Amino acid sequence: MTNSASYLVFTDLDGTLLNHDDYRYDDALPMLAWLKDHQIPVIAVTSKTRVEVEELLQALSFEEPFVVENGSGVFIPHNDQRFDLSHTDIAQQEQHQRLSLGCTYDQARTGLKTLSQCLSQPLQGFGDMTVDELIALTGLSTDDALKAQTREFTEPFVNPGLDAKALEQHVAEIGFQVLVGDRFCHLIGVGAGKGKAVDLLVQCYQAPQGPVKTVGLGNSPNDLAMLEVVDIPIVIPGAKGPHPGLAGRGWQIAPATGAKGWAMAMQQVRDQFWG
Incomplete structure (x- = not known):
């Protein structure tokens, strides 16, 4: 080299x-x-x-x-x-x-509940879904779906259909970050x-x-x-x-x-x- x-x-x-x-x-x-x-x-x-x-x-x-x-x-x-x-x-x-x-996964789950209350609408995270529900949404195999649900830090949730900037603002107000995707958003810690x-x-x-x-x-x-x-x-x-x-x-x-x-x-x- x-x-x-x-x-x-x-x-x-x-x-x-x-x-x-x-x-x-x-x-x-x-x-x-x-x-x-x-x-x-x-x-x-x-x-x-x-x-x-x-x-x-x-x-x-x-x-x-x-x-x-x-x-x-x-x-x-x-x-x-x-x-x-x-x-x-x-x-x-x-x-x-x-x-x-x-953050920890427990903190992310709590954050998703807080966000749901702020938006006055239910938000469905990976932790709220059965394995079969996650398979239906993602097309993953059973084994891969179980691995995707074995989380340590963040919580993906179904995109609620809000404008991305508006969702980012709401998430910032409760002390988190969000990565907005077409199907799923990811709630992550600020660090x-x-x-x-x-x-x-x-x-x-x-x-x-x-x-x-x-x-x-x-x-x-x-x-x-x-x-x-x-x-x-x-x-x-x-x-x-x-x-x-x-x-x-x-x-x-x-x-x-x-x-x-x-x-x-x-x-x-x-x-x-x-x-």
Whole structure:
């Protein structure tokens, strides 16, 4: 590698590293292997829960930190000497050290009840649904639906159909943040965020060889905060092109969707920066 900087690659999962329709990642495997061979960490930054992510990362042989529930929790492998965590409030778990940036799930559930009262309308969160109801709404398998309901920090809820700015204002008034999606919104703590989690990991990363350079890949507006803080932001398009919320920013657009686009975009980065 010709560049003396250390690199970190931060990536969303669904619709980015994983294909939108079948969630496969075969097309990205050769590039992932190259990155691993060259000791360039690939760090998942996702809205998924920890239990959803762990199985996938084991299949990919990832041994890196990962970020879940839209930047609410950061999980770092035990004894990972590349990260200085002495100044952080960290909890020890069986497989990982956990940094909590947002609220607890119980707090998020209480916040959703408060929001429902403020709006004078019922709001249906994941915790209010049976597994069958969640499957009907999402198309997930039973196993995946159970994993999606195993939450630690945030509460997704069915979009009540309010104007996004109005909903954001109501949520701010009760001391939370909200990420507004087409079908679901995510109620998260004020200290959380994909961009904040990325910043934290970059600050913790030990780079005696030189400065840290960061690459970020995402496909939807909930990746915006992450893409805004990395050095090389890359947008993975959908079938109809890049999401309007990420378009027109001068960022690199991958030449294909899903895992294939992810791999092609990373090959372009490799050719340009890593030689």
